[in-house]
Amino acid sequence: VRHKAAIAALTLTLSGCGLLRGCTSSQPPIHINPSMDDQPKALPQAASGFFYDGSELRLPVEGTVARGELREDDAFFKGMGPDGKPVAKIPVTVDAALLARGSARYEIYCQPCHDARGDGKGILFQRGNVPTSSFHLEKIRAYPDGQMFDIMTNGSGLMPSYKWPIPPADRWAIIAHIRELERERAEAVARRATP
């Protein structure tokens, strides 16, 4: 008798599950114990019922300076020399660690368009035929490093600004990596030219 009852209960449960299967609901799942999952506080990137744009994220007031964000070194933060012109060389020491960092950041942020070798034949070019600059063009090789920094900071043509995801130190690391790519390519070309 107990067996039968158990089997009946099991059948009922399974058939219940089966009936509900495939039914969709626009409502979120049932949640019996709230368990402080949803707290009345503003979390990063959450929606807000107060601000007109619906986001908790606010922009700092224009003209304010946060602690540690003084950015007095124009060469480092803007790529600009005291004369207001782009600096010719990277204002930080280029060493193996910087190049490694630059290579890693390059893979994340630059490679999708500019490709691993800097030819501008990345996935975006392959799939979408989006024209992307090659770093090996004479024009770009002649750019002062400060100008490269400015392009990454503020964007250029179709390329958007990367100042938010890439902090200045990483921008210089990426430039160091790009210069390394250019140097390697130039050397390879030179080797081929002189048999």
Place this chain on the structure above:
Amino acid sequence: MNETYWRSLGELEDSPSFRANLEREFPEGASELPEGVSRREMLMLLGASLSLAGLASCRRPVEKIVPYVTAPEEIVPGVPLRYATTMPFGRSAYGLVVESHEGRPTKIEGNELHPTTSGRSNVRMQGAILGLYDPDRAQHVRHGDKDATWAEFVAAWAELEKKHLEDGGASLALLSPSFASPTRARLLQEFKGRFPKARIAIYEPVSDENVLAATALVDAGTSSHPVLHVENASVIVALDADILGNDPEDVRQIAGFAVGRRAAIDGKPMNRLWAVEAAYSLTGAMADHRLRLQSRQIPAVVAALATRVLGGAGGVDVPGVEAKWLDAVAKDLKDNRGRGLIVAGPGQPDAVHAAVLALNAALGNVGTTVTYHESANAALPRRASLNDLVSAMNAGTVTTLVILGGNPVYDASADLEFAAAMKKVANAIVLATHVDETAKLAGWSIPSAHFLESWDDAAAVDGTLSVVQPLIVPLFGGKGATELLGLLATGKDQSGHDLVRQTWKPILGEAAFEKRWNRVLHDGLLAGSATAPVTPNIDRQASSKLAAGTANGIEVHFRPSPYLHDGRFANDGWLQELPDPVTKLTWDNPALLSPATAKSLGVADEDLVTVTVRGVSLTLPVTVMPGQADGTVMLTLGYGRKDAGRVGSAVGADAYAVRCSAAPDVDTATLVKAAGSVKLSPTQEHGSMEGRPLIREGSLEEYKHDPAFAQEAVELPKLESMWNEKTYDTGHQWAMTIDLNSCVGCNACVVACQSENNIPVVGKEQVRRGREMHWVRVDRYFEGAPEQPRMIFQPVPCMQCENAPCEQVCPVAATVHDDEGLNVMVYNRCIGTRYCSNNCPYKVRRFNFFNYTKDTPELLKLVQNPDVTVRSRGVMEKCTYCTQRINAAKLDARLAGRPLVDGDVKTACQQACPASAIAFGDLRDPSSNVVKTKADPRNYALLAELNSKPRTTYLAKVRNPHPDLAVS
């Protein structure tokens, strides 16, 4: 060490109700389940919408991600930034560093570079962040009873202005609170130039103009402001002056005082504080010798001291004061020439201040313990200017009145009848934070921007210049006082940013302005801008001009609320619920009477009494305050607001009603018992610890003789544990010490903790039931006879016991130990049995009897610390040693690839403490401050005999009585 400590008169008398409370361990209601529908005042008041959460709450909430459209370069979501800014408070400037999460300010700290705060903070600074997100703030420009816009106001002003420019502003009046700001001072000058005949009144209900009257400079018209250097003083004589509590410069002064207290520990001479006052204050509590005396007798005390110190034929005796006492003070001052400091309170008349200045000068103290700085850039308060203005308004000669902040309808003395006068003015333009008593009567009311929303500047009392940098654009489109003054003074609508920069161009110089300006914004001040001290006019004969006070009738004092000040912070729930440092009362302002005065009137705590001053009466409850001078009644300003907002309206009694413009500080009153009583909500008798030696103190002599006196106060039994004890010998081991020798009981730690840890406000009725939620409380004990007791404070957070009694009784392991020695709460596991709280010998656990945050308005969600859980109903909570700060510091250190060093982690209470009484750090780091303080022989653990092994320990207090009065 065998003094009897008591916490309230009830305990001393061992009254039946106190015994009943004690036996219950929690006061009535605190441990009971809510019966019926309880009046959850705060919740109902703050509940913007009573959402029918029934069905919706069964579903998982839908959360949307709304990222930046154009992300700013410096912000990484989730990583806070810090901005230096300044909080102007009267003529004081508090240098702040404000934490901002994605462009929203969430926590205020002191700016370590600024001389006023040097990284510390006070209650007002901590409470200001809640003031920013107050949902009751004025939200629209209003013209009459219709909403309008700023542009419409600017257009209307342009019309008005034409008329006033014609006659030089003869019928124009400007009423402003006192300020010290280069930009506002410049604009005020321009305003005077534009409207030479305009009437200007500078009014502060809580005014220090008596001090300023005595410190006028040689060239009349300017005055100088005294800056106390308490750290240089070996002998401090406070005459009706609460320099450690109710003072705009409290942070600086407490810090200086703590330096002099700690000197004893370093083997240097310890300072000695003498206090003469009518009602108990924090300064009186810290005093080595305190004399309770009616305020009107202070002139006689000054005269007696002057005679003793300077010679001459002045008064020698003060009625009711032992000559021995005065002799000792005078001797102490003479023994410490150049290292003494005499301060009189702002409520004392001009003559007292002149005499005190002469005394300080004669003793060589001016220049070392007190310096005077020219009040440049400041508008000095003058109550008489308001009186003149009101006469002019009544005479009909004012057609346009501009009120640049403040709330005169509420806080002007009642006899002026400001509201009636204001109704006679055709165009009343009011800049107000709330639609308050004054804004309601205004023709035009303009929402005032919070200091965290506006560009402004400020000068500290020592002249140090700083810029008020906004953290967020005005939430309700408010305008700063500077912007409104700018419109009046120039006729052009200019932004605060432009106005402030115009002022700072000549200060910083045109060349390299941008660079210097950014440096000022970054640091939060202009380095080196403090002004050189000046010497005020000294009247050497001042003490002979002191008039003896009349001694008829009961003396009534008006003091600003230590938290709400003149009433401007009345709608701040944190400050309303913060227990008064001395009475430990929340949400009310009873009349304070001495035990003898109360007895003669036949009143006891909570009975109503009618105070009549010059024919005007006010009925309010009584609190009997031990240590108060007989024949005095103390009334606290700032309560009884009619239109403060949902939190602050109709809380307490309006003491301004009986305040007369002729005697706004001290007056004479008659008191009669009134029928009935009112329930008050003290936090005082909650969680009593049965008279065990919780606070240990000794005199300097005792300390020198036996530095370990505190450890010997209790003979510990052999401490054996029932459990196999864990040895905490790896990783970080967090611990804290609290130095009772430095702690002045100011409560800054309590609000700092509330702000950092999302602690809810529960309302008056819940506090009465003992359900207040503060994670750290400041216990206050009395010792000695109830007429003249001493007072002592002890902050009590969670002790983070290694052998935690709470952990052993939790059935669901919701409170457990981590391997860094923290006693942690797992909120989700907590099922609310409250066994832990019952088993906690320190009574530091707090229980959420209600879902206090359920109906939090959208705006108030922004004040919460995103890094801390907002607890729900049925959950136990307590101090966590700011575990979120520990983890943030560990992450930062790891990202920077360096080990965590001492000082990387600061708990919120430690960071706020003006006295630096709290040390926190890693027990396994031998160089850490906490290891050093634990090695101090004064170190003792609370209830060590229970073998709970608390990580938080105390350093005993040392008092420094004068040898001639050692018995007193």
